[in-house]
Amino acid sequence: MAVPESDTVGASAHGAPTRPPLPGGRWARDGSLAGRIVKIGLLGLFTALGAWALLPLYLAGNWLGLGLVVAVVALVYHVYLSRRAVPAKYLVPGVLFLLAFQILPVLYTMSTSVTNMSDGHRGDKQQAINAVESLSVTRAPDSEEYVLTVATTGDPDTGELVFLLTDGGGEAFVGDADGLAGLGGATVDASGKVTEAFGYTILSPVQVNARSAELEEFAVPTGSGTGIRSSGLSTAYEGTAVRSYDAGCDCVTDGETGTVYVADDERGAFVSEDGDRLPQGWRVNVGLDNFARFLLDPTFASSFFGILVWNIVFAVAVTGLVFVVGLAVALTLHVPRMRGKVVYRILVVLPYAMSSLAMYLLWRDMFNTDFGLFNRMLGLQVDWFGNAWSARAAVILANVWLGYPYMFLVSTGALQAIPRELEQAARIDGASAWQAFRHVTLPLLMVAMTPILVAVFAFNFNNFNAVWLLTRGGPLFSDNSTAGATDLLITYTYRLAFNEATAQYGYAAALSVMIFVIVSVISVVSLWRSRALKEVD
Structure with missing residues (x-):
């Protein structure tokens, strides 16, 4: 009697069973x-x-x-x-x-x-030379005019500016900080304005006005000693540069004053004999100078170490207080016979469920000197953010209020994982409630909580919003406008990089590396020290 083919299981040449085929003879591996x-x-x-x-x-x-x-x-x-x-x-x-x-x-x-990257030191040396010459361009009576369309190579608000130019013959060009080039495939209207160009974003008049300060300082180099600058929002002209570069002496000469600025390749700048230097420089490698600057230079070292101490105090204080408050609330609601625990837990978690951005702004208004809630309720006229210590206390208080619900949730889960029989056995053996908590519950609780506390510490060490939205790092010190009493290293770094007239990106990057090293070392040491808790586990 023949066995139906569908009821057989395939076998290899050695008699070992193989996987049966899917209907239709296709294997499951194809998906x-x-x-x-x-x-x-x-x-x-x-x-x-x-x-x-x-x-x-x-x-x-x-x-x-x-x-x-x-x-x-x-x-x-x-x-x-x-x-x-x-x-x-x-x-x-x-x-x-x-x-x-x-x-x-x-x-x-x-x-x-490890570079000197900052405002005026972003590009290479050739770009600096182009900027020196093009930004000193003056208009001559017979200079050629172009119809100007301002565009960017990316986002309208942050992209690099470019000039889309049309000459008297209707030929289109594109100019950037590197020079002038032909623009193929562009759409030009009857007035000579470029309305569309592949790869470029044409700015509206409103967007151009928003970047008018950059537009005034932007110029397109077109050759030795010449460049194109804007004249208003719709025209541009080609003129002659007052300052010209000479490759023979590697220097820039000012045609009006006769001053010679010699290239200093170690500093990435053109410097005159009397020490003056041109604002247009270039990016160079400075080794560990940025690190030595905030570790050894008295001015920067005092700011760095002062902020570092406050940074550690802030992170430790907030982490410790949110742990104590969150655990205390969790223990209070951990009582078996307490009624309404669901309602209480919802109320406790509410701060954590709200937007931290909105809550920080709300707390900032609550500490307002004139109409803030605290001064109104207490009948005071305290300038909370005008004094260093009151501002620090306000920052810590606001962050404890926003952070303890998270610790409450974590502590609640950890407490529910600890058998109640252990505490009851300790009480039967004569231990008081505190002794049972101290020697039984807390060690078991810390097994789960220690990694979380390390993570909370690392988060608060770099809690940018906590300070910037409340005090912006202030009040600033009278002898140092770049550092404030409530500044964390992360806000200090931000101010150096983005909030100064001469943004110091290289120095800010060195600080960022130091922050990374500090947090990593503290976290690793804390987790290594917590290995003793494994004996409890």
Whole structure:
């Protein structure tokens, strides 16, 4: 009697059973049709993102970035179109996100920390020479005029400015800090204004006015001693530079005053004999000078170490207080026979459920001198944010109020995981309630809480919003306008990098590296010290 083919199980040549085929003779390894459609859709989306990233890299001439994007796209296709690289299918997304959002920013910050990068020292030496010459351009009576359209190479608010120019013959050009080039494929209206250009974002009059200060300082170098500058919002002119660069002496000569500025390659600037230097410089490697600056220079060292001490006090105080308050509330609501615990827990968690941004602004208004809640209720006229110690107390109080609900939730979960029989056995053996908590409950609780406390400490050490939204780091010290009484290292770094007339990116990057090292060392030491708690576990 023949056995139906559908009832047989396949066997190898050695008699070992093999996996039965799916209906229709197809194997499960190919996946379902829906799975294939999802895979194709995701790969198509990833390819579109890669193509979107390639265009600006190509226009900027960033060949390294271009090659990196192509390599990543090729890797993703190789992994997800292969039937063998199963583990990589799960590892690749996490590794790519880790590289993009953690490793590369850290490496870029570290590379910036050993340079003099700041306002006036962002580009290379040739860009500095172009800026020196083009920004000293003066208009001659017979200078050529262009119809001007202001555009950017990216975001209208932050992208690099470019000039889209049309001469008297209707020919279009594009000019940036590197020079002038022809503009092909542009759409020009009857007045000569460029209305559309591939790869550029044309700014509206409102957007141009918002960047008028940058526009006044922007010029396009067109050759030795000449450049193009704007005259209003719709015209530009080509003029002659007062300051010119001579490669023979590696210097810049001012044609009006006769002053000679010699290139100083160690400082990345053109410096005259009397010590004056031009504001246009270039980026150079300064080694560990930025680190030595805030460790050894008296002016910067006093600010750095003062802020560091307050930073540690703030992080320890907030972490300790939120732990004590959150645990106390959790113990209070952990009583078995207490009624209405659900309502109480909801009320306790409310601060954590609200927007921290809105809560910080609310607390700032509550500490207002004239109409703040605290002064109204207590009948005081205290300038909470005008005095160093009252401002620090206000910052700590606001953060404890916002942070203790989280610690309450964590403590509640940890307490529920500890058997009540252990505490009851201790009480039967004659221990008081405090002794039972101190020697039984708390050690078991700390096994779960110690890593969380370390994480809370690290978060508060870099809690930018906690200070910036309340006090902006103030009150500022009378002898140092870059440091305040409530500044954390992160807000001090932000002020140096983005809130100064001469933004000091290299110095701020060095501070960021130091913050990373400090937090890492404290976290590692804390977790290593907590290994003793494993004996309790």
